[in-house]
Amino acid sequence: MTAQVDITHSTFRAWLGVAAITASLFVFVTTELMPIGLLTPVSASLTVSVGFAGMMVTLYGISAGVGVPFIVAWTRRVNRRVLLCGILVILALGNLFTAISPDFGLVLAIRLIMGFAHGVFWAIGVSMAMRLVPEHQASKAAAVALSGMSVATVVGVPLGTLVESLTDWRMTFLIWSGLAALVFVAVAAAVPSLPSTNAVPVREVFQLPLENGRLRMVLFTVVLYVLGHFGAYTFIRPFMEQSAAVSSALITALLIVFGVGGAIGNFIAGNTVNRNMKTTFIVACAGLVGSLLLLLAVGDTAVGLGVAVVLWGVSFGAANLCQVNMMLAAAPDTFEAAMSLNTMGYNIAIALGALLGGLFANNFGVSAAVWLGIALTGAALLSALGSHRDITPESG
Numbered sequence: 001m002t003a004q005v006d007i008t009h010s011t012f013r014a015w016l017g018v019a020a021i022t023a024s025l026f027v028f029v030t031t032e033l034m035p036i037g038l039l040t041p042v043s044a045s046l047t048v049s050v051g052f053a054g055m056m057v058t059l060y061g062i063s064a065g066v067g068v069p070f071i072v073a074w075t076r077r078v079n080r081r082v083l084l085c086g087i088l089v090i091l092a093l094g095n096l097f098t099a100i101s102p103d104f105g106l107v108l109a110i111r112l113i114m115g116f117a118h119g120v121f122w123a124i125g126v127s128m129a130m131r132l133v134p135e136h137q138a139s140k141a142a143a144v145a146l147s148g149m150s151v152a153t154v155v156g157v158p159l160g161t162l163v164e165s166l167t168d169w170r171m172t173f174l175i176w177s178g179l180a181a182l183v184f185v186a187v188a189a190a191v192p193s194l195p196s197t198n199a200v201p202v203r204e205v206f207q208l209p210l211e212n213g214r215l216r217m218v219l220f221t222v223v224l225y226v227l228g229h230f231g232a233y234t235f236i237r238p239f240m241e242q243s244a245a246v247s248s249a250l251i252t253a254l255l256i257v258f259g260v261g262g263a264i265g266n267f268i269a270g271n272t273v274n275r276n277m278k279t280t281f282i283v284a285c286a287g288l289v290g291s292l293l294l295l296l297a298v299g300d301t302a303v304g305l306g307v308a309v310v311l312w313g314v315s316f317g318a319a320n321l322c323q324v325n326m327m328l329a330a331a332p333d334t335f336e337a338a339m340s341l342n343t344m345g346y347n348i349a350i351a352l353g354a355l356l357g358g359l360f361a362n363n364f365g366v367s368a369a370v371w372l373g374i375a376l377t378g379a380a381l382l383s384a385l386g387s388h389r390d391i392t393p394e395s396g
Contacts, residue, residue: 007305018141020186021129024088027180028121029184030160031095032060033152034176036234036391037161037255038169040241045169045254051362054234054354058289060109061230061351063115064122071116071261072123072340073202080124080194081187087117088184099170119347124338126324128194143270146187146321147263149203158255165248197336205337215330215338217387222323222342224380229316230290230353231360232373239366239387244301250302254309261313262320269318272311275386278384281322285381287315292374296367377386 035042035056043053053355075083092113101107130138131144160172208215232239240246240254265284272280291312298304331338353376357369 012135013192014142015141017132017191018129018144020183020190021084021125021132022145022148022151023186024030024084024121025125025145027088027091027176027183028118028125029149029152031091031176031180032057032064032118033171034160037158037237037251038164038172039235039237041164041169048104049362050235050238051359052363053104055108056111056228056356057234057354058351058358060111060115060118060300061347061349061354063112064093064119064289065115065347065351067342068119068123068347069205069337069340070202071120073205074338075120076196076200078196080128080196081191082126083120084187084191085183085184085311087120088180088187090114090117090209091179092177092184093097095173095180099173115347119340119343122343122346123336127336127339131194131197132191139274140270142288142322142324142328143266146324147266149262149317149320150264152259158252158259161248161252161255165252187191200334200337202342205340208331208334208338208341212331215327215341217383218323218330219324219341219345221383221387222326222382223345224383225288225319225377226346226349227353227356228376228378229288230350230382231357231376232295232370233312234354234357235361235366236368238361239295239370240305242315242366244302244305246302246305257306258309258313261310262317263313265314265317265319266321268314269321273322277322277325280318281326282381282384283316284318284322285377285384287311288319288377289374289381291315292370292377296374319344322386326392382395 017396035053039050039053042048042056043050045054060181087091094110094117097110098107101110103263126142126145129141163172163175186249209219236258237251240251246254269280269284291308294304294308294311299308324339327338327342328335353373356372360368360372
């Protein structure tokens, strides 16, 4: 477990800092996933195919994943509050420049740069929240911070889709630039000084999975389920439009439903993961597989879509909370370094999932992207079942 910072400020101030970090996660995740709800209008506006428009997710994920272990190690002497403020500035400027970009190539270049900042946040953000509170409340702080991801899917992505339907996709990114600037102010005001405590040199970061078998298995299993999820989820809007011919309003509603499900899954897992981590994670993986099968089986109706999307959201929210706790259990003394590797694997998996999903969607139709998701989340489930003693402790 990371060393706790000396808490000289009030409990209220500590949780205010956690709230600011949660808001940071909200704007980072919505910025990453925003193109998913905007693929159709962005592709039409910038005259590229829907599959190629998915590269907005792919390149962002590649830079977030590949760069993070190096950047976190190179900045290991930088105060984490200062580092978080810096990457929020990059996020605000990146969204602003995306909003005014005249062509798709420039959009991709900007997304590539923003991805580096995103990866750094994932490596340091959750551990920062855990350090702000007393050690016995660290897991609760992690769950609160991760709720920013659920809020992002409940409010952020659907709201971005709604803004686009009322104005255009450029206004969506412009608004998110302003939100990132506001979060910067909140972090600067509410988060205390947090000197780096357990970051390690680059060479030692990459040695961790070679020396730690449990960490290696956690990373492998996380990559599989993230590949499967984003291989399918990146193309959820085109799937809905083609399979059930639903309206933009219903798409927005279903994306909100997905996010609500994610919040529910996050809450459920937050109450069960400490008691039985392995069962919680295995059930979450099984839910991912089942939800995608339901999507294909009954997703041609609004009710069927709703049922599948709720299960999908609940399962994904639970899996995401589990994987952070699994990382902490696997590498408690080098958590920030381990999280940088997790961030690398997670975001490269997002990128490759979006890329593979795009290839399947372009060549075989959007339903093929869902089948890809089923295959990969199924592989994650088999990995969790076959090696759960390595990926989770025997008891909470």
